[in-house]
Amino acid sequence: GNSVTQMEGPVTLSEEAFLTINCTYTATGYPSLFWYVQYPGEGLQLLLKATKADDKGSNKGFEATYRKETTSFHLEKGSVQVSDSAVYFCALKNSGAGSYQLTFGKGTKLSVIP
Amino acid sequence: DAGVIQSPRHEVTEMGQEVTLRCKPISGHNSLFWYRQTMMRGLELLIYFNNNVPIDDSGMPEDRFSAKMPNASFSTLKIQPSEPRDSAVYFCASSSEGEYEQYFGPGTRLTVT
Numbered sequence: 001g002n003s004v005t006q007m008e009g010p011v012t013l014s015e016e017a018f019l020t021i022n023c024t025y026t027a028t029g030y031p032s033l034f035w036y037v038q039y040p041g042e043g044l045q046l047l048l049k050a051t052k053a054d055d056k057g058s059n060k061g062f063e064a065t066y067r068k069e070t071t072s073f074h075l076e077k078g079s080v081q082v083s084d085s086a087v088y089f090c091a092l093k094n095s096g097a098g099s100y101q102l103t104f105g106k107g108t109k110l111s112v113i114p
Numbered sequence: 115d116a117g118v119i120q121s122p123r124h125e126v127t128e129m130g131q132e133v134t135l136r137c138k139p140i141s142g143h144n145s146l147f148w149y150r151q152t153m154m155r156g157l158e159l160l161i162y163f164n165n166n167v168p169i170d171d172s173g174m175p176e177d178r179f180s181a182k183m184p185n186a187s188f189s190t191l192k193i194q195p196s197e198p199r200d201s202a203v204y205f206c207a208s209s210s211e212g213e214y215e216q217y218f219g220p221g222t223r224l225t226v227t
Contacts, residue, residue: 032214034214041220042220042221043118043207043219043220043221044157044205044206044207044218045217045218046214046215046216049214049215051214067217081163089157093214099161100145100164100169100170101162101170102159103160104156104214105156106156107156107157
């Protein structure tokens with residue numbers, strides 16, 4: 001079955017530091033990969049996605065590259081801000097008609113301090 | 115668009131009481147999902163509806179949980195009777211067929227004492 005493993009948190013960084021949150025996955029076929037972000041007291045929002053190998057998803061300064069050879073989709077940002085403090089979830093969905101289920105990692109809490 | 119609407123935002127109830135959580139998906143979306151989020155288990159898919167029909171309810175914990183979608187703009191998740199271990203944040207999400215993104219509501223934080 002599908003599974004997503006992401007680094008344990010919490011992660012605490014100073015403003016303007018470099019961020020990496022590791023994510024690896026196990027899936028059959030060629031899944032689509034996602035990063036969702038959950039700000040305090042809110043639901044999850046899609047941050048970025050990649051639908052095939054070597055694709056790079058990017059949004060709001062965050063990037064992640066779909067690496068099929070290492071089954072990874074690590075999230076990076078060059079300079080974090082206090083407003084980036086949130087919980088980040090890596091997720092996958094199988095491709096193909098009828099595929100609907102997102103498999104989520106456990107989430108990584110990021111705190112950015114001024 | 116107002117996004118996915120959930121009510122109530124917070125619910126505190128006593129063990130044994132019935133709890134009903136409500137969800138209004140984004141207009142035009144034909145897929146609806148109910149999730150439960152806890153510290154221990156993370157995000158779990160409880161049930162998935164497509165065109166108002168339950169397609170996958172394998173994540174529903176037990177018979178105390180039931181979900182309905184009487185029309186395209188409304189769904190409920192009911193717990194009867196509630197137990198303290200049901201305490202969690204319950205999210206509703208919706209999407210369009212073929213779309214990658216699921217749009218999440220703000221969640222209902224349920225506390226069962």
